[in-house]
Amino acid sequence: MSMLKPVLAVIMALSASAAFAGAQASVHVTPPNLDGPRNLADQTATAVVKNYIESWESLRAALAANRPELLDRDFVGAAKQKLTETIQQQGKAGITTTYKDRSHDIQIVFYSPEGLSVELVDNVEYDVQVSSKGKTMAAQPVHSRYVVVMTPTEVRWRVRVLQAEAE
Amino acid sequence: MRGTFTSLAVGLVLAAAPALGAQALTAPKTVEAGSPFSIESSGSGQATLYIVGMGGVVTRDVQLGSPISIPEGAVFNAGHYIAYLSTAPSDVASFDVVPAKVADISFLARPSRLPVGRRNGITGAVYLFDAYKNLATKSTPVNFDISTPNTAQEKRSAQTRNGAAWIALDSSPKEGAAHFVASAGGVSAVRVIQQVPGDPCAIKMSAKPDGKKIALETEPVRDCSGNAVPDGTIVTFTQNYHGAQSTVDVPLKRGVAKVEMPAIPGANITVASGVVLGNEIHWGK
Numbered sequence: 154m155s156m157l158k159p160v161l162a163v164i165m166a167l168s169a170s171a172a173f174a175g176a177q178a179s180v181h182v183t184p185p186n187l188d189g190p191r192n193l194a195d196q197t198a199t200a201v202v203k204n205y206i207e208s209w210e211s212l213r214a215a216l217a218a219n220r221p222e223l224l225d226r227d228f229v230g231a232a233k234q235k236l237t238e239t240i241q242q243q244g245k246a247g248i249t250t251t252y253k254d255r256s257h258d259i260q261i262v263f264y265s266p267e268g269l270s271v272e273l274v275d276n277v278e279y280d281v282q283v284s285s286k287g288k289t290m291a292a293q294p295v296h297s298r299y300v301v302v303m304t305p306t307e308v309r310w311r312v313r314v315l316q317a318e319a320e
Numbered sequence: 321m322r323g324t325f326t327s328l329a330v331g332l333v334l335a336a337a338p339a340l341g342a343q344a345l346t347a348p349k350t351v352e353a354g355s356p357f358s359i360e361s362s363g364s365g366q367a368t369l370y371i372v373g374m375g376g377v378v379t380r381d382v383q384l385g386s387p388i389s390i391p392e393g394a395v396f397n398a399g400h401y402i403a404y405l406s407t408a409p410s411d412v413a414s415f416d417v418v419p420a421k422v423a424d425i426s427f428l429a430r431p432s433r434l435p436v437g438r439r440n441g442i443t444g445a446v447y448l449f450d451a452y453k454n455l456a457t458k459s460t461p462v463n464f465d466i467s468t469p470n471t472a473q474e475k476r477s478a479q480t481r482n483g484a485a486w487i488a489l490d491s492s493p494k495e496g497a498a499h500f501v502a503s504a505g506g507v508s509a510v511r512v513i514q515q516v517p518g519d520p521c522a523i524k525m526s527a528k529p530d531g532k533k534i535a536l537e538t539e540p541v542r543d544c545s546g547n548a549v550p551d552g553t554i555v556t557f558t559q560n561y562h563g564a565q566s567t568v569d570v571p572l573k574r575g576v577a578k579v580e581m582p583a584i585p586g587a588n589i590t591v592a593s594g595v596v597l598g599n600e601i602h603w604g605k
Contacts, residue, residue: 188481188486190440190486231453234453235453239376239377239397242377245377246379252374262482263482263484265428265484266430266445266488269428270428270445270447272483272484283370283372283402283404283409290409291372291402291404291410292412293402295400297399300455302447302484314447314455316398316454316457317374317398318416318418318457319349319416319418320416
């Protein structure tokens with residue numbers, strides 16, 4: 154229960170900033186259901202969730218503008234490599250994509266024994282819209298369960314794995 | 321406001337679908353990463369097929385009215401994808417790419433060096449991946465084996481949850497390099513963990529007169545499992561006499577510590593290493 158208070162505080166802050174930006178994604182955090190021997194400090198859980206939600210902002214901006222450098226702050230490893238390649242492929246195909254996340258339901262499920270990775274699952278509702286030369290080509294509302302692995306770097310947690318699962 | 325606009329755009333695109341319904345796509349619900357698959361198309365003529373997801377973009381010039389073959393290795397990043405035709409973009413099909421079989425193990429074993437006999441002192445955490453660096457999220461058994469020369473092999477297993485599993489093991493009572501192996505789906509990864517002797521269990525010294533000096537020497541210093549404490553470990557000899565004190569730090573050499581101290585009648589001499597205190601000798605008058 155002690156963990157919930159700061160996490161919820163973060164959520165309120167995120168909702169406020171998101172609302173200010175016009176994104177209005179609602180974020181719900183379920184208390185951690187940890188598989189692992191290591192205790193997850195409240196501050197760590199709060200930072201992980203905050204940085205993860207922020208990673209969606211980077212993701213959205215990078216894919217909408219075909220600018221892979223916007224991934225640098227929040228992504229690392231395979232996740233960054235895959236998204237970078239996707240952006241390059243979007244550029245070749247002459248398209249951009251907009252991922253507008255409407256809601257997140259997040260739960261931290263694993264904190265590795267040595268403290269070098271955190272895994273969370275997120276039931277995300279978002280709209281994907283494909284555009285070409287400013288014209289909407291295709292669109293679809295999506296509900297996916299994402300499995301996310303984050304690792305600590307100098308100043309923040311970065312996304313190393315971002316993977317949607319089949320429903 | 322943006323949300324309303326997007327919802328409206330999605331709605332308009334979806335609402336336009338029946339008017340362009342002559343061309344339609346039918347995709348499989350799930351596709352294994354990297355596997356070939358086909359998308360059924362109706363209608364006639366030529367178009368460009370777009371497959372779009374966070375995991376990649378594939379375009380193909382296609383002939384409508386026949387199955388569209390997507391070759392092996394074309395779509396390999398797990399995730400959700402949508403597919404549409406350039407001639408009927410409002411008719412969207414979607415599918416999920418799921419991870420292929422386990423082909424790689426990300427195995428982090430800690431620490432790289434630890435004392436013997438440490439309960440749950442060794443931890444191993446794994447993430448399983450397929451050949452395309454997709455996290456293999458299907459629950460999979462992982463076997464953990466740890467073996468040290470001259471000791472029995474210890475085997476444990478764990479089931480992955482969301483692609484991850486972990487284990488905690490005791491370090492061996494015997495010193496040496498432990499081979500820590502994690503294996504799953506026919507793939508394994510090995511890490512080496514150095515198990516070193518623990519703190520001395522007891523220290524016993526003896527003293528011999530040597531002219532105006534005393535020759536002090538410990539017995540071979542061992543930990544509580546009988547492993548020789550490594551050379552270089554500091555042993556401290558302390559001599560107390562007439563309210564004064566002198567101390568000599570000596571590194572272990574070939575398992576023992578030796579030193580010469582002034583022979584002072586009535587002195588008390590103690591020996592210690594770390595937090596372990598050895599015996600005391602009273603040098604008589």
